[in-house]
Amino acid sequence: MGMPISFCFLLACLLAITAGGSLGYPSLKASPTLSVSPALLQKSGQVVKVEWEGVTPNVSVLSVMVGNEMGTKTELGSLPIADEKGSVTLPLVNMRRSYYFGVRQTESTSLDAQVEVPVANKNEPAHLRISRVDKPHSLSVTFTTATSGEEEGLQPVVVYRKVDRWGKGREWSLLACASHTYTISDMCGSPANDSAWFIPPGVFHEVQLDDLDVMIEYEYRAGLLPPPPSSSSSSSSHLRAGGEKVSDSELEVMAAGGYLSPPALLRGPLEGGEDYSVAFVFGDMGVSVPFDTPNIEQQFPSIITAHLMREEMKARWDEPLLISHIGDISYARGYAFLWDWFMSLIQPLSAHVPYLVGIGNHEYDYPGQPFDPAWAGYGVDSGGECGVPYSSRFRTPASGEGSVKGKNTLWYSTRHGPVLYVMMSTEHDFTTGSEQWLFLNDTLANVDRSVTPWVVFQGHRPMYTTSSTEPFTTHLQEHIEPLLHEYEVELALWGHMHKYDAMCSIYKGECADEKETNWNRYIDAAFRDEEVEVEKPTQDIRVVPGYTKHVVVGNAGNDFQVAWSNDGHNHQIPPKISVFRTVEFGFCIIEASKDKLQFTFKTDGDGRVRDSFLLYH
Incomplete structure (x- = not known):
């Protein structure tokens, strides 16, 4: 007794698929896959490797996205995909929110695959910048974090000291910062006030360093820290206007409970009248x-x-x-x-x-x-x-x-x-x-x-x-x-x-x-x-x-x-x-x-x- 013709046809199709289409039938392709390593953005500027497989080449792109204020994702840009399987490496800047990578067809907005790259530390002190001010022997230091730190019992601070080339371990002067930010309502037109493109800038913290000696090297660090271990006050206003002294060991304890930038160098500013x-x-x-x-x-x-x-x-x-x-x-x-x-x-x-x-x-x-x-x-x-x-x-x-x-x-x-x-x-x-x-x-x-x-x-x-x-x-x-x-x-x-x-x-x-x-x-x-x-x-x-x-x-x-x-x-x-x-x-x-x-x-x-x-x- 022979098998029904419909069953024979299905069996032939299955054999063709299993054989990779050797009988002239197209093979089924697995859905595209994406992976990223490392899977977590540990610090700003870190290089990540994005790998893909099962992608239709030349008509697909790798989409680079971040979460936006509408609870969806905004595509910042993309990279062309020329091979079914491949990879790309690129640095990522900490924008205080997750990145997402996705694969989509060139003319489509639908993603065939996506992967998230969370940010390990949204309060990583970033964008350090110093400036001249209108007071002699002074400079301002400004930096950015995601939040003010208040909810965590932290305060924005800058610590600084003269560079010690002889390892004598000078104490750090610790100063509290003033903070400010802006919101989408401060923007006056598009695309700046478009929810898809507006990214909250974080909180800007600024403090003025006074009595700096001309051309002398100083090292400084910035971040959100708890009160010094020796401080008698736990309030957010615990720092005196003139600063508080902390040792290396005290600063290490504070940094463990907060967020602190690596040391950076600056020099005391010229004031005018110098020769060069x-x-x-x-x-x-x-x-x-x-x-x-x-x-x-x-x-x-x-x-x-x-x-x-x-x-x-x-x-x-x-x-x-x-x-x-x-x-x-x-x-x-x-x-x-x-x-x-x-x-x-x-x-x-x-x-x-x-x-x-x-x-x-x-x-x-x-x-x-x-x-x-x-x-x-x-x-x-x-x-x-x-x-x-x-x-x-x-x-x-x-x-x-x-x-x-x-x-x-x-x-x-x-x-x-x-x-x-x-x-x-x-x-x-x-x-x-x-x-x-x-x-x-x-x-x-x-x-x-x-x-x-x-x-x-x-x-x-x-x-x-x-x-x-x-x-x-x-x-x-x-x-x-x-x-x-x-x-x-x-x-x-x-x-x-x-x-x-x-x-x-x-x-x-x-x-x-x-x-x-x-x-x-x-x-x-x-x-x-x-x-x-x-x-x-x-x-x-x-x-x-x-x-x-x-x-x-x-x-x-x-x-x-x-x-x-x-x-x-x-x-x-x-x-x-x-x-x-x-x-x-x-x-x-x-x-x-x-x-x-x-x-x-x-x-x-x-x-x-x-x-x-x-x-x-």
Whole structure:
């Protein structure tokens, strides 16, 4: 008796499947699988390995996600999958919430597989940064944790002491921090106020270290800690204003019951009048992340620029250092996760050297901002942040006037050895008689040239540029240039245009000496060959009182470019004020003594000096 035909057919199918489709029938594929090792993010920056198997290649992507405020997940970005089985390694920044990896089809939002990577310590002290303040011999220290620590009986603190090279075990001075944060309600537009993209920033803690000796090394640690074992009080206000002394052993006990960062080094700041100082200056850096973000811009060169500055900082650690970032800081533009990645990028710098900032259009601009003349066209460049994430994260050397929601000053000055650095905001009213204009006028009028013989003026949008016409140039020349002229400011630095653009010493559009531009054009012609190993020679420039040397330094990371302007003949001939200009990425170094100021531009490509000039009186 034969088997029914239907049973025979099913048996044949089963045999074909078991044999891997050898009879022409397709094999059944197992569902995709994902795994991550390590399975727990122990610390920020840790590298994890994501492995997959059973994935349809070339039409699938690896999705990188975090939990959001709606109780769902937001895809931050993705990576293409080219093989059925494979892996990828990437670092993860602690964003105080779990990461998730998933596999999905390119055109689909449904996940075929996913795996969670929890964060071991959401209160890991992160984003350490120090800044100058408006008090002599003092610095501020700021750091971030997920919570205030109050529910755990902890308090935000910083401990510090002079570095002891002889192992005598000096006690730590322990200071309590003030704390603040912001919420989604502080945002003023999309995507910053979109629940899918808003990530609570954690809590920012800040304290001021006083009576620091100039250029002496200190080590410090920051975190959430219980009261010292020797303290007679268990309340959250147990620390005296002047600090409390704790030993190494006491600190070890406290750290076991809380969260404490590894030791970091800083140096006591210069106060003005010293013979020598160094500053790294740049603008428009941003950040890059290790996955694709198709609808969100990344600044890929920023990684190299930050790395080269770290190496320069290490090489110059015994010198008095300062960092000045002249606007367009993280380019988060409402996508909050980019602030976490940016702060992690700069921490190897900002934890050790005072990191000063100026506000740019991508931190502040929003519809309806208080100063919004028709000619400005400020727009929506902050992505709804309206300056709040920027001002909440960064302390500047003064506080009070010109603040965003009372948290930060947007124009200020600070003395660093023989140089007075002055920062303005091009996003706020700078017209004659405005609050900012009065501050700038008063600051420049009262410079003591016996203490700071050099003045370096900074702002985001340029007063002069040889890129295509920037509408702000006319108004900055009308309202601010007379101040630079009257008070004989030697050097002005700008960002916004993503190029290096050195111009002559200028007043009212005219160079003080045409030899300044001709010299560098002829010299540069000899250094166009990429194989040339020697560095370009330095141009010596005698300062002409009332004429200011202008340089655009917005080339630290953002690669969006506008066309160069020219003298009317063709694209290759620069305007008459141009000395040297390039689209190469990098950063600049100012080395100042009482009688000379050396300015150097180093490229990301090979770290060589691409341009250099020396100002002298």
